[in-house]
Amino acid sequence: MPPKIPRKCLKPPKFQLPRFQLLGASDCENPSAISKEQILAWQEQGIIEYLGSTKDVRPFLESATCVVLPSSYKEGVPRVLLEAMSMGKAIITTNIAGCRECVAPPLMPYENLLIGQNGILIPPKDAQALSLAISLLLSNELPHTHNALMQMGTKARELVKGRFDVARIVECYKKAVGEKQTELDSSVQVDCHADTSALARNDKKPQNLKSAQDSRLSHNNTDSKNETRRQDFEVRIVALQGESRAHTRVYVTADSPQQSAILAQKPTPKPSKAESHANLVFVSNTCFAMHNFRLQVLKSLQKSGFTIHIIAPFDSSTQALQQEGFITHNLYLDSRSLNPLKDFRTITMLHKLLKLIRPALVFNYTIKPAIYSSSVCNFLKIPNIALITGLGYVFINDKGKTSSLKKRVLRSIVCKMYRFALSKTQEVWFLNNDDKQEFLSYKLIKQNQAFLLDSEGVDTEYFSPKSSDVKAEKQGEQEQVEQKEIVFLLVARMLWDKGVGEFVEAAKMVQDSIKEANRVESNGGGGHNKTFT
Missing domain, CATH: 3.40.50.2000 (Glycogen Phosphorylase B;)
Incomplete structure (x- = not known):
């Protein structure tokens, strides 16, 4: 059943048909991998755009309106979500371990969603819920929140800098x-002190004088052997460094x-x-x-x-x-x-x-x-x-x-x-x-x-947004942000466990609903469409 999309998000001039993009390598060795043929088939149907893989995700994150990761796999803390948040992007992700760490409370229930300060949490493996979350962000007006995408982007950046930097x-x-290191240094000092004390005790006892001398002789022999080994070791290091310039x-x-x-x-x-x-x-x-x-x-x-x-x-x-x-x-x-x-x-x-x-x-x-x-x-x-x-x-x-x-x-x-x-x-x-x-x-x-440990961290200077995408002080800039092309981006390996299937299914639902809405609008709005609120 198509999702119920807020009608205000379908009215011109604000409404634009969103784009759904996939970015990431297909992993043929993983049992959960999605074949390249399947991905290209979705692209041929016009549901998604497949961008392949890249070494630098920043340009793609920059052009995205919202980054989506509907993973059902138990993540640590997904790095791509932190990178997107650091660049001032709203996120949609699943309410499971790791992913939920990326959405800042308080969380407001809305049907089966949880709306946080910088994104929306959805149930795992639920394309219907994902389509609803996408539709809410398309409206750009969540309950009690105006211009939601901009506010979520700002909060996302603040959360990353405060907790995940x-x-x-x-x-x-x-x-x-x-x-x-402190423990090890202390143990070295204790060992040295113990050796010195033991030798001193032996020196004070006449009956142990010979054993002490033997001990010293043994130490001297050992030191001599160690010195020889050390010199040989240094020669090998110098030779190795000479060959490689840097070991x-x-x-x-x-x-x-x-x-x-x-x-x-x-x-x-x-x-x-x-x-x-x-x-x-x-x-x-x-x-x-x-x-x-x-x-x-x-x-x-x-x-x-x-x-x-x-x-x-x-x-x-x-x-x-x-x-x-x-x-x-x-x-x-x-x-x-x-x-x-x-x-x-x-x-x-x-x-x-x-x-x-x-x-x-x-x-x-x-x-x-x-x-x-x-x-x-x-x-x-x-x-x-x-x-x-x-x-x-x-x-x-x-x-x-x-x-x-x-x-x-x-x-x-x-x-x-x-x-x-x-x-x-x-x-x-x-x-x-x-x-x-x-x-x-x-x-x-x-x-x-x-x-x-709060994630493995993200370099907030490297993943830094353009100021106009996070904070627009003038009304003209706000309108530019609202009217720019709407892109929902999923960045991950192309695996079923990463929620790629749910993303494609939700994209199809939203597209079908919008096309139907446009058809109704072009016919003068006649008839009652139960799809919309």
């Missing part, structure tokens, strides 16, 4: 690293652990125990995610004096990370595979690399790194923090239906693995409160391990 996220990382530009792979060991150290004349803790490691399922979502964090920590190591499968973003001065280590990781032999290979490679690098702290992102790398870190007694960027397929709610046997078995296995892997992990960070509560309800972690 990447500078705030960077401070959270710095605090965690600083606390851990971070060398591709480091897990198949060359000796090279990893060299690059894991700083070429200082007299390396101390404290200096060996200057390494930070980030383990992820892709280099792309590290570059796209966490680049500002990495650069900030690097400026603070840390050597940044990234362990992840190499992809098109690897070289960009190396050019920033980060050391990259190739990791064999199949995030979708259930093959235990493949996972064992991943664990083995992680063990070799982490043992060689000896970092002060490790950050583990996404499901498999959070499980496997956390387990390895705890085995090696390396401090680590796990970041849960999303719960994944096995935790998706089936809307009251009984989950399949395969899904229930997988969930049970994943829960046991999480429980084991995170038992000794220092902290577990979540991007939204729903995911945090889910982990606590399954008793996967303890309450004192759980921390909330």
